[in-house]
Each structure stands twice: as structure tokens, then as C-alpha cells.
Amino acid sequence: MRAEATDLRVQLSQAAAAGENRRAVKLLPSTDHASAKDEVGELLRLRGEVGVLRRQLADALRLTPKEESLAAPEQSLRRQKSGLAALDAALTAQQGRVDAGKQKAEQLLTALNVPEDLAKMDGDAMANLSSESMEYYRPYFQAKRELEGLERFTAILKMKMNAERNDAQEDVPRSSSP
Numbered sequence: 001m002r003a004e005a006t007d008l009r010v011q012l013s014q015a016a017a018a019g020e021n022r023r024a025v026k027l028l029p030s031t032d033h034a035s036a037k038d039e040v041g042e043l044l045r046l047r048g049e050v051g052v053l054r055r056q057l058a059d060a061l062r063l064t065p066k067e068e069s070l071a072a073p074e075q076s077l078r079r080q081k082s083g084l085a086a087l088d089a090a091l092t093a094q095q096g097r098v099d100a101g102k103q104k105a106e107q108l109l110t111a112l113n114v115p116e117d118l119a120k121m122d123g124d125a126m127a128n129l130s131s132e133s134m135e136y137y138r139p140y141f142q143a144k145r146e147l148e149g150l151e152r153f154t155a156i157l158k159m160k161m162n163a164e165r166n167d168a169q170e171d172v173p174r175s176s177s178p
Contacts, residue, residue: 105143
């Protein structure tokens with residue numbers, strides 16, 4: 001349909017240019033009356049052709065109700081696919097941050113020589129320990145807390161991605177098999 005509209009636009013511009021050329025010729029002094037009548041007739045014919053081409057262009061640009069009903073699901077599907085692609089990119093980037101967070105926590109665990117039983121403690125158990133004894137290990141526990149936040153956000157992104165995929169599958173028209 002776009003190609004047809006483009007073709008009609010080209011024809012319209014060519015017809016308009018031809019009409020302008022005819023008008024310019026008409027302004028030149030004419031030697032005989034018969035050629036002037038032919039020029040006027042040609043000009044009127046070209047004007048009519050321009051009008052027809054304009055109507056065809058307007059009709060081509062207007063969607064029929066059936067085409068509109070087909071265009072809406074296609075646009076919705078395109079939007080869903082682009083949304084899925086954006087979520088996939090965000091999930092990939094988030095996974096990279098999680099990997100970097102894991103690496104940082106492991107490096108701090110090794111560098112600070114955090115005892116294994118202390119490294120496995122959760123936040124509540126750590127609150128019972130004295131703050132002076134824990135101060136040395138603070139960078140590790142901060143990195144561990146950041147990593148846990150990153151992992152929670154990754155899980156949320158994965159759930160969102162799965163929900164979007166399910167929605168996209170529900171919106172795809174199913175063909176009925178005999």
C-alpha cells in the first residue's frame with residue numbers, strides 16, 4: 001500500500017509539473033487560435049488527471065475497516081516484541097552487574113580472610129555480634145548486601161520477562177486445526 005501511495009505521489013507531482021509547463025506555454029504569445037484551444041484542452045485534461053490522482057492518493061492512504069482491524073494487532077505485537085527486547089537487554093545488563101557483584105564479594109571474602117561461619121551469617125545474626133569485631137569485615141558485608149539486592153532485582157526482571165512472554169503468547173492468534 002505504501003508503494004502504491006508513493007507511485008501516486010510521483011504521478012501527482014509529474015502531472016502538476018506538466019500543468020505548470022502548459023500554463024507557462026499558454027502565457028507565451030500564440031500564433032494561431034486552434035493551438036491555443038488545444039493547449040487549454042490539454043490543461044483542463046491535466047487538471048482533471050491531477051484531481052483523480054489526488055483522490056486515489058487519499059483513498060490509498062485511508063485504511064479500510066478490515067485493514068485497521070489487522071493493523072492494530074500487528075502494531076500491538078510489534079510493541080510487545082520491542083518491549084521483550086528491551087527487557088531482555090535489561091536482564092542481560094543486570095546479569096552482568098550480578099556477576100560483577102559476585103566477583104567483588106568473593107575477592108573481599110578472600111582478601112579480608114572472612115571466617116566461613118561468619119560469611120554464612122545473615123543480617124539478623126550479624127546484628128548480635130559486637131560492632132568492633134565486625135568493622136574489619138564491613139566491606140565484605142556491604143558487597144554481600146549489594147549482591148543480594150542485585151539478585152532480587154534480577155529475579156524480578158525474570159518474572160516480568162516471563163509475564164510479558166506469556167502475554168505475547170496469549171495475544172498471538174491461534175490457528176484452528178481440523
